[in-house]
Amino acid sequence: MNKPLVNEYGSKEKLIVATAPLCGCFGCHMSLLDIDERILQLVELVEFDRSPITDIKDIGKCDIGLIEGGVANVHNVEDLREFRNNCDILVAVGACAVNGGVPAMRNQFDIKECLEEAYILGIGIENPHVPNDVEIPLLLDKVHPIHEVVRVDYFLPGCPPSADTFWKFLTDLINGNTIDFPYSLIHYD
Amino acid sequence: MPNIEEFIGDIFSEIGEAPDLLLQYLHAIQHEYSHVPEEAIQLLSERLKTPPMKINAVIDFYSFLHRTARGEYDIRFSDNITDRMLGNQLLFKSLCKKLGVEPDVPRADGKVTVSLTSCTGICDQGPAMLVNGLVVSKLTEKRIHKMVGRIEAGIPVANWPKSLFVVKDNIRRKDKLLNDDIIKGSAIGALAATGGEVMLERLENSGLRGRGGAGFGSGLKWRLCRETEADKHYVVCNADEGEPGTFKDRVLLNSYADELFEGMTVAAGIVGAKKGLLYLRREYLYMREALEKTLQERREAKLLGKKILGHKGFNFDIEIHMGAGAYICGEESALIESLEGKRGIPRDRPPFPVTCGYKNKPTALNNVETFVAAAKIAVFGADWYHSVGTSQSSGTKLLSISGDCERPGIYEYPFGVTIRQILVDCGASDTQAVQVSGAAGSTIPPQEFYRKIAFEDVSSGGSFMIFNQQRDLLKMVLNFARFFTHESCGFCTPCRVGGRLLNDLVEKVMVGYATRYDLKEMERIGQVMKKTAHCGLGSTAPNPILDTLAKFPGIYATRLHNTSHTPAFDMTKALDVSRLLTGREDEGAYVERTDEY
Incomplete structure (x- = not known):
């Protein structure tokens, strides 16, 4: 059993949840929204802080942070650190956050090869040069799972985790139950 | 260099043409051309009616096979x-x-x-x-x-x-097995005189157990093989001595080859095999010529071939098959896969090789040392053997001793000898730890030097590596972690991924970035591998880490970084190339280095 996240007096105070997409495809966020009408039950229990769902840009103190995607560039590192600093519980959501996922397929090439292929040597490129605008986040040489950058409390696997997996995870976590998935929620073939 | 097509034609006419000889062809081609050229893959594919992808997969699996030339x-x-x-x-x-x-x-x-x-x-x-x-x-x-x-x-x-x-050879201590010589052919003679059943009882009574490490009763194994009905039976000798620090089979192959082949022939007589195979690790290729010569001499002496020692119906011969550099092939079912010309990936067990082994026929598969012991037991009897040893581990054991001692080499001891005694005999002093039974074995600290080498106490396949107080034991742990990452066959996730994760975590400890959390992770991953790996390689790979975490916590604790989490890589360095390519030096081109996450 985890400690229930609602306080011991049964306070109705809502838990605060933030979500962030790092280097991923937004599929995990879409899957979260696939809980459909249960989202009405969810907002009874939680309030959303920074998230693409709320479009709030700055994070405040949160109870739960859900991170989709791996760490591929400087912005990802900064966002992730901000989440870690502000969230009591940080969750790696989906294959990219857990393992690096599809973006990490570039890890078998040098970053130099990747950038040159995209911006210099590729077919049909005009004005070949590697973009260097300071607004564009600089790429790390490899894509990393998020636990290689910050401490992570939970790993929610799947590509994406299904809506039911999200639902079970969040309701178990909020109610203080041990997170215990039935096999049907964590098998993938 | 010879024309490839002619060369392959020559090998085919020399050793035969069959898909299960693929690894032997590849070995020969690699040896001649320092790689397996694309043309050879195409030719083999056509002749053996095997897709080129399958051949490529075999080449890529083994460390000593290559698709690009390594040179003269x-x-x-x-x-x-x-x-x-x-x-x-x-x-x-x-x-x-x-x-x-x-x-x-x-x-x-x-x-x-x-x-x-x-x-x-x-x-x-x-x-x-x-x-x-x-x-x-x-x-x-x-x-x-x-x-x-x-x-x-x-x-x-x-x-x-x-x-x-x-x-x-560096033989430093001899006991029964190495001391008491048998006359060539006498074990086969004894078998002929007693018959298979009596000889089998003799082996069972001797208490001989497999010397590869697992310690399964050899008599029982051969009985099961004999009693499994099939049109063919096989005898296979595992000379894929890959466990780091083990070299006793090298010495037996070099100086006791006659006894080895004699033991295989006795096994063949008991289980009813017509064909035997010696699976020789690629690293021991240099001994092959001498071994072939010994086999030829035995054929000429009527100790191999048709009508052995004139007994009608006792036909048996032995072929040498080369491995190609894969530790996993020391595992018996992986070895059989390799003998069949495939990648050495362990099979599901049961069925065990004894009922369903080489070519799915009953197979008596044993270690070199086991066959040598069996040959001598056949001549000298069960009492000769189990008069020494312990109640559960009869006879003697060859130990390959290396590391920090004055006299490294081969030591034969009756089972039950204490580790302390061995250390004295080989001239080791100031010993910090002994790694018994290789990378997959156990790490023994000084407070446990009273323990005995025996199946019921410290079990050993033969490796005994000594580390004195000046050594950094974590280097040993890292060396073994790398070894297992390299040697995992890649079939099951716990071993393929778990081994890699452990390796990375040990490296993290080594460079001083790890935290207590990382040590807990190592423990957890190690336990998962132990429980869930497909074969013995994966389930024993975490042993050196788990052992040293428990018995030598100091080698980890002194290197820990004092935070709850530290990044696994250097973020400033990770941006070096991008910074260079974009020419940027602004604030956004750097990540603040901090340990507080």
Whole structure:
């Protein structure tokens, strides 16, 4: 059993949840929204802080942070650190956050090869040069799972985790139950 | 170099044409051309009606097979921890520098490639290397220097001084097995006199257990094999001595080959096999010629072939099959896969090889030492053997002793000998730890030196590596973690991924970035591997880590970083290339370095 996240007096105070997409495809966020009408039950229990769902840009103190995607560039590192600093519980959501996922397929090439292929040597490129605008986040040489950058409390696997997996995870976590998935929620073939 | 098509034709006519000989063809081609050329893959594919992808998969699986040429001189340094303790790293770097090569990359003129390889079984006279399959032991800077001269002058390895290629037996202590000689053919004679059933009882009564490490009763194994009905039975000898630090089979193959073949022949008589196979690890290729000669002499002496010793219906012969550099092939079902010309991936068990082994026929598969012991038991009887040893481990055990001691080499002891006694005998002092039974074995601290070598206490496949107080044990742990990452066959996730994760975590400890959390992760991952890996390799791979975490916590604790989490990589460095390519030096081109996450 985890400690229930609602306080011991049964306070109705809502838990605060933030979500962030790092280097991923937004599929995990879409899957979260696939809980459909249960989202009405969810907002009874939680309030959303920074998230693409709320479009709030700055994070405040949160109870739960859900991170989709791996760490591929400087912005990802900064966002992730901000989440870690502000969230009591940080969750790696989906294959990219857990393992690096599809973006990490570039890890078998040098970053130099990747950038040159995209911006210099590729077919049909005009004005070949590697973009260097300071607004564009600089790429790390490899894509990393998020636990290689910050401490992570939970790993929610799947590509994406299904809506039911999200639902079970969040309701178990909020109610203080041990997170215990039935096999049907964590098998993938 | 000969025309490839003719060369393949010649091998086919010499050893036969069958898909299960694929690995043997590849071995021969690799040896001749220093790689397996694309043309050869196409030809083999057509002749054997096997898709090229399958052949490629086999080539890529084995460390000694390559699809690009390694050149005239193919050099591999043994990289066991015992070689490292004797300074192989400096010599390796020195040779690379003198020859002007990068590790694993053939030199531009195609003359030479230098690589590291897993333990070559020369730990008692390291640092060692293989040059075109021949062993050079006791490497020194001087030897390296002269070697470079010979390579640059293009002198063929066959013309290098013979003194370079001396591998000594180094037998330091003999007991029953090595002392009491048998006359050639006497074990087979004894079998003929008693009959299979009586001989089997003799073996069962002797209490002989498999000497590879698992310790399954040899008599029972052969009985099960004999009693399984099939049109064919096989006898296989596992001479894939890959466990780091083990070299006793090397010595037996070198000096007790007759006894080995005698033991295999007795096994064949008992289980009813017509064909035997010796699976010889690629690192021991240098002994093949002598072994073939011994086999030929035995054929001429009517100890192999048709009508052995004149007994009608007792037909048995032995073939040598080469491995190609894969530790996993020491696992019996992986070895059988390899004998069948496939990648060495362990089978599901049961069924065990004893009822369904080579070509799915009942197979008596044993270690070299087991067959040698069986031959002697056949002659001298059960009492001779179990008069020494302990109640559950009868007879003697050969130990390969290496590391920090004055007299490394082969020691034969009756089971039940204490570790302390062994350390005294081999001249070890100031000992910090002993690694018994190789990388997959157990790490024994001084407070446990009273323990005994026996199946019921400290079980051993034969490896015994000694580390004195000056050694950094974490280097041993890292060496073994790398070894397992390299040798995992990749079939099951716990081993393929778990081994890699453990390796990375040990490296993190090594460079001083790890935290308590990482140690807990190592423990957890190790337990998962133990419980869920497909075969013994994966389930024993975490042993050195789990053992040292429990018994030598100090080697980890002193290196921990004092935070709850530290990034696994250097973020400033990770941006170096991007910074260079974009020419950016602004604030956003750097990540603040901090440990507080």
